[in-house]
Amino acid sequence: MELVYALAIGIVTASGVWLLLRPRTFQVIMGLALLSYAVNLFIFAMGRLNMNQAPVLDPSGAVDIARYADPVPQALVLTAIVIGFATTALFLVVLLASRGFAGTDHVDGSEGENR
Amino acid sequence: MSGWTAHLPMLPVVLPLIAGAAIVLIDDGKRPLRALLAVLATLAQLGVALWLAGIAGGLLHSPWGGEIGVYAAGNWAAPFGIVLVVDRLSALLLVLTATLGLMTLLYSLARWDRAGVNFLPLFQFLLMGLNGAFLTGDLFNLFVFFEVLLAASYGLLLHGSGAARVKAGLHYIAVNLVASLLFLLGAALIYGVAGTLNLADIARKLPSLTGADRTLFDIGAVLLGIVFLVKAAAWPLNFWLTPAYSSAAAPVAGVFALMTKVGVYALLRMGTLFEPGGRPPLFGGDWLFYGGLATIATGAAGMLAAQQLGRLAGYAVIVSSGTLLAAIGLLGNQYTPSLLLYLCSSVLATGAFFMLIEMVERNRSYGADLLAVSFEAFGLADPEDPTRSDDVVGIAIPAAMAFLGLAFVMCALLITGLPPLSGFVAKFGLIAAALEGAAGITPVGSWVLIAALLLSGLAGLIALSRNGIRVFWSNARSTPRLQVAEAGPVAALLLLCVAMAAFAGPAMDYLQGTAATLHAPQLYIDAVLHGDGVGR
Numbered sequence: 184m185e186l187v188y189a190l191a192i193g194i195v196t197a198s199g200v201w202l203l204l205r206p207r208t209f210q211v212i213m214g215l216a217l218l219s220y221a222v223n224l225f226i227f228a229m230g231r232l233n234m235n236q237a238p239v240l241d242p243s244g245a246v247d248i249a250r251y252a253d254p255v256p257q258a259l260v261l262t263a264i265v266i267g268f269a270t271t272a273l274f275l276v277v278l279l280a281s282r283g284f285a286g287t288d289h290v291d292g293s294e295g296e297n298r
Numbered sequence: 299m300s301g302w303t304a305h306l307p308m309l310p311v312v313l314p315l316i317a318g319a320a321i322v323l324i325d326d327g328k329r330p331l332r333a334l335l336a337v338l339a340t341l342a343q344l345g346v347a348l349w350l351a352g353i354a355g356g357l358l359h360s361p362w363g364g365e366i367g368v369y370a371a372g373n374w375a376a377p378f379g380i381v382l383v384v385d386r387l388s389a390l391l392l393v394l395t396a397t398l399g400l401m402t403l404l405y406s407l408a409r410w411d412r413a414g415v416n417f418l419p420l421f422q423f424l425l426m427g428l429n430g431a432f433l434t435g436d437l438f439n440l441f442v443f444f445e446v447l448l449a450a451s452y453g454l455l456l457h458g459s460g461a462a463r464v465k466a467g468l469h470y471i472a473v474n475l476v477a478s479l480l481f482l483l484g485a486a487l488i489y490g491v492a493g494t495l496n497l498a499d500i501a502r503k504l505p506s507l508t509g510a511d512r513t514l515f516d517i518g519a520v521l522l523g524i525v526f527l528v529k530a531a532a533w534p535l536n537f538w539l540t541p542a543y544s545s546a547a548a549p550v551a552g553v554f555a556l557m558t559k560v561g562v563y564a565l566l567r568m569g570t571l572f573e574p575g576g577r578p579p580l581f582g583g584d585w586l587f588y589g590g591l592a593t594i595a596t597g598a599a600g601m602l603a604a605q606q607l608g609r610l611a612g613y614a615v616i617v618s619s620g621t622l623l624a625a626i627g628l629l630g631n632q633y634t635p636s637l638l639l640y641l642c643s644s645v646l647a648t649g650a651f652f653m654l655i656e657m658v659e660r661n662r663s664y665g666a667d668l669l670a671v672s673f674e675a676f677g678l679a680d681p682e683d684p685t686r687s688d689d690v691v692g693i694a695i696p697a698a699m700a701f702l703g704l705a706f707v708m709c710a711l712l713i714t715g716l717p718p719l720s721g722f723v724a725k726f727g728l729i730a731a732a733l734e735g736a737a738g739i740t741p742v743g744s745w746v747l748i749a750a751l752l753l754s755g756l757a758g759l760i761a762l763s764r765n766g767i768r769v770f771w772s773n774a775r776s777t778p779r780l781q782v783a784e785a786g787p788v789a790a791l792l793l794l795c796v797a798m799a800a801f802a803g804p805a806m807d808y809l810q811g812t813a814a815t816l817h818a819p820q821l822y823i824d825a826v827l828h829g830d831g832v833g834r
Contacts, residue, residue, distance in 0.1 A: 208468070215475050222479045222486075228492035255489065259438060263482055266445045266557070270478070272454055274471050280355075280469050284461040292465040 184232055188224070195221040208278045208288045212271065219267040223260050229255030303361040306353075307369040307382045309346045310392055310429035313339055314477040318422030318576060323419035326415070333407050336418040343394060343425065344432045347392035355808055365815065366825035368435070370602055375635035376435075377499045378827050382437035385810035387638075391563060392748075394642055397794065398556055399425045400647045403786035405653050406549035413458040419458070423452035424553065429513045431560050435826055437485050437495040441562065444481065444529075448474050454550045455542060466541040477528040480521050487518030497571055498826035501819060504575025516578045522568070523580025529561030531619045533592040539616060540600065544608030548656030551608070553650040559641055562622045569626065571819045573594050587743060589623025593617075593804060594750045598757035607655040607769070610761060610805040611648060614713050624750060625728055626767065628743050632734055634813035635806055636727025642718040645796055647712035650791035654705050657784060658769055698780045703770050703787075708792045710762040714755045720798035725751055727806070 195217050203212030230253035238254035240246055285292035286289075301591055317339030321332050352358035354365055361367065370376065384392075403421060411417040427447025434440050450476075456467045483715050489590065491511045492500050528535045539558070543551050569581035577586055597617030604610040622641060625633045626640040708719065715725035729748050736744035815821060 203472075210350075215479075218410070218476070218479050221484045224487040225483060229486040240533060255495075256486065258439055259489070262438070263440065265775070266442070266478075269770065270445070270449060270452075270471075273449065274468075274475065274755075277456065277464060277468050277471055280459075280464045284464050290468065291462065292468075 184234075188228060188232060190220050191288070192224050195224070205289075206289055208281060208290055211290060212274055212278060215274065217273060219263075219271070223263055223267070226256050226260050226263060228256075230254075301361070304793045305456055306346060307384045307433060308366055308371070309783075310343055310396075310433060311382070311426055313343050314426035314429065316421040318419040318426065318760070321419045321422065323418065327578060332418055333411070334579075334673055336403060336422060336716070337400075339422060340396065340403050340425065342431070342616050344400055345392070346394035347389065350384050351386070351389035351808075354384055354386045357529075357771050357809065359802070362819075364493065366822060368826050369587070377494055377496050379669065381435040381496065381826055382433040383498075383822065384433065385825075386808070387563070387567070388432045389810070390638065390812060392429055393554060393560075394645060395425060395428045395432065398553055398645060398791070399428075401791050402552040402649065403508060404545075405552065406543050407785040410458070410547050416453070417457055420450045420453040421553070424454060426450075428556065429561065432563060435497050437488065437497060437500070438484055441478070441481050441485055444466050444560070445478060445725070447557070447560070451554065455546050457550055458547045460545075462545045466545040468660050470538050471541040477525045481525045484518045484521030485524065487521065489516055491518070493517045496826065497568065498823040501571040501575060504572055504826065507575075508547070510587045512576075517569075519572070519578030520580050523565070523578070523585075526561040526564045527580070527589065527623075528806055529558060529614050530565065530623060531561075531593070532589045532623055533596045533620070536593065536596065536616055536619075540612035542604065543612040543615060543652070544724060548653050549612070551652035555652060555820075556645050556767045557616055558684075559622075559645055562619065562626070562641065565623075566626060566816070567806050570816050571822060573817075574688070575820060583626065585798070587627030587747075589619045590622070590627050591746065591750055593620030598754040601761040601763065602757050604761065604765075606642050607659060607715040607765060611651045611655055611764060614651065614758065616646065617758065621754070622750065624747055629733075629738055631813065631817045632731040633728060635809040636724055636731055636814060638812060639727060639798070639802075639805060639808045640719065640724035641672050643712060643724050646791050646795050646798075647709055647721060650705070650788045650795075651709040651713065653784070653788050654702065654709060657788070658702050658706070658778060661816040688725050695793075698785075699770070701780065701785055703766075705788055706762075706766055706770065706793060708795070710759070710766065712792075714758040714762065715751070716755070716759070718799060720795045720802070723802045725755065728763060786807075797798055 199214045199217030199221060202210045202217060205211065205214070228261050233252055236252040237248060238252045240251060281292060282288050287294055317335055320783050321335055324332050324335070326332075329542065330661045349358065350367070353360045358366055360367070365385065368376070368386075369381065369382040374380070378460045381461055393785055399421070403418075405423070406417065427443050427445075427450060430443030431447060434443055452467065454469050454618060455470060456463055488500060491514045492503050494500055494503065504515070524535070531539045543554055546554060565586070568576055570577060572581060574677075577583065594617055597613045597615075597620055600613035600616065601610055604613055618640070621644075622637060625637045625640075636802055656785060711717075712721035715721040729751060732744040732751075734744075736748075
C-alpha cells in the first residue's frame with residue numbers, strides 16, 4: 184500500500200508542477216489544485232498508513248492506542264482542505280478579473296512574442 | 299489565575315476578528331460608524347500590545363508570574379492544546395504591528411478606503427493574521443495565521459482594482475499559494491517524525507531525533523525555511539515583491555512593509571528555539587548569510603535602477619530584509635539587539651515612505667519619473683523642464699511641499715542609515731557588533747557584512763537623492779493638496795523614528811533583554827511545557 188500511495192502522490196505532484204509552469208492561468212489553477220490534493224494526501228500519510236482503525240477513542244472498555252489511527256493529521260487535512268478551497272476560489276476570481284482586464288489568459292497579461 | 303488580565307494574550311487575535319466581522323455587517327452607507335469602529339479596534343490593539351510589552355519587559359505586574367506569558371486556548375495543556383506565547387519579541391512585534399496598522403488605517407480613511415468595498419474588514423483581518431503569527435506557539439497555527447494574513451493581503455492588494463494590480467496580484471497569489479503548500483509539507487513532515495506541532499515540544503524532542511528521523515526533520519525544516527524566505531523576500535525568492543508592493547494602494551503597501559518581517563520573525567524564533575538541539579539548515583548560518591548578502595545586492599541594484607518611486611521603495615524593503623537575514627546568518631548573538639532596532643526602524647520608515655510617495659506623486663503625470671531618469675541618463679535637456687529658463691529663481695516653498703520634502707529627506711536618512719535618525723543608530727549597532735565579531739570567530743564574514751551595510755547605504759543614498767532632486771527641485775507641476783489626515787500619520791511614523799533615536803538607550807535596554815530571552819530558549823520551552831497555562 185505504501186508504494187501505491189507514494190506513487191500516487193508523486194504522479195499527482197509531478198502533474199501539478201508541470202501544469203503550474205504552463206503559461207495559461209487555467210493551467211496554473213489546475214496545477215495548484217492538483218498540488219494541494221497531493222499535499223493533503225501527504226499530510227494524511229504522516230499519521231502512518233493503516234486500515235480499519237478509527238481515529239476516535241471508544242470509551243467502553245480498555246483503550247489500546249495501537250488500535251487507533253492518529254487523529255491529528257486528519258484534523259490538519261480538514262483545515263488544509265478548507266483553506267486550500269477558499270484560496271483557490273479567490274485565485275479563480277483574480278484569474279477572471281485578469282482575463283477581463285488583459286483580454287488574454289496568459290499569466291503575464293499579454294501574449295509573448297513567440298505566440 | 300488573576301482575573302481577566304490573564305486573557306490579555308488572546309485579545310490581539312480576538313479584537314480584530316470581532317471588529318472586522320462587525321464592520322462587514324454595518325451598512326456601507328454608515329461610513330463614519332465603520333471608520334470609528336476600525337480606529338477604536340486598532341487603538342485597543344495598540345493599548346493591549348503596549349500592556350503586553352510592559353508585562354513582558356517586567357515593567358508592569360505580570361498576571362502569569364513571569365516574563366513569558368503562556369495562554370492555553372480552551373484550557374488544554376501545552377503539547378496537546380494550542381498555546382499563544384507572549385515574550386518580549388512577540389510583544390515588541392505586536393506593538394510594531396498595531397502602530398503601523400493604526401497609522402496606515404488613519405491614512406487610508408482620508409481617501410483610500412472608498413476605492414473599493416470592504417477595505418476596513420480586510421484590514422482588520424490582516425492585523426489579526428499578523429498578531430496571531432507573532433503570538434502562536436504552534437507550527438500549524440502559524441500556518442493558519444499565515445493564511446489569514448495572506449488571504450486578507452490578497453484582497454487588500456487588489457483594493458482599488460486596475461490592470462496593474464490584478465496582474466501583480468495574480469503572481470503574488472500564485473507564489474504564496476505554492477509557498478503555503480510547501481509550508482504544509484514541511485509541517486506534516488515534522489509532525490511525522492517529531493509527533494508534535496508545538497514549537498517548544500519540537501525543540502525539546504529535537505536532540506532525541508537521530509538517523510533517518512533527523513534527516514526527515516531537516517528536510518521538513520528546510521521546506522519551512524524556504525517558505526519563510528519567500529515571505530522575507532530573500533534572493534532568489536523575491537521577484538514577486540516589487541511589482542506587488544509598488545502597485546498596491548499606498549496604505550496597503552505601507553502595512554505590507556511589515557509582512558516581509560513575519561518571515562524574518564519565524565526564522566529568528568525557530569532558529570533560536572532549535573539551536574540547542576542542532577539548528578536545521580536555512581535557519582541560520584551560511585545559507586542565511588550568503589542569501590542575505592545576495593538579497594542586499596539585488597535590492598541595492600534594484601534601488602539604483604528603479605525609475606519609479608514605488609519600485610524604489612519596494613527594493614528598499616528587499617534591502618532591509620537582506621540586511622536582517624545576513625545579520626541573523628552571521629550567528630552572533632551580539633547582533634540581535636541592533637538587528638531588532640533595525641527591524642523596527644526600517645518597517646516604520648518604509649511604511650511611511652510608501653504613503654509619502656503616493657502624496658508626492660499625486661499630481662505627477664504618468665511616466666514623468668521614467669522620462670526624467672532617461673533624460674538624465676542620455677544627457678538630454680528635458681523639453682518640458684521649465685527650470686531651463688533662469689527667471690524662476692527664488693520661488694516661495696509652499697507648506698505642503700516643505701512638509702513633503704522634509705519627510706522625504708527623513709525617509710532617505712532612515713532607509714540609508716545616516717545620522718541622526720534611528721536608522722543610523724541601528725546600522726551603527728550592527729557595524730559595532732560586526733567589528734566585535736571581526737576580532738572574534740567570524741573575521742571574514744564580519745568585514746563582508748560591514749562592506750555590504752555601507753555599500754547598500756551608499757546605493758540607497760544615490761538612488762534616493764537622484765529621485766529626490768528630480769521630484770522636488772522641478773516645478774513642472776502644481777503643489778499637491780494635502781489633508782491633515784494624510785500628512786499626520788506619515789509625520790507620526792517619522793517622529794516615532796526620531797523618538798527611537800532620541801531614546802535609543804532605553805530602547806536598546808529593552809531589546810537587549812529581548813535578545814537575552816531569545817537566546818535562552820530553555821526559558822521559552824519551560825514556560826510553555828511546565829508553566830501553568832494562563833487560561834486555567
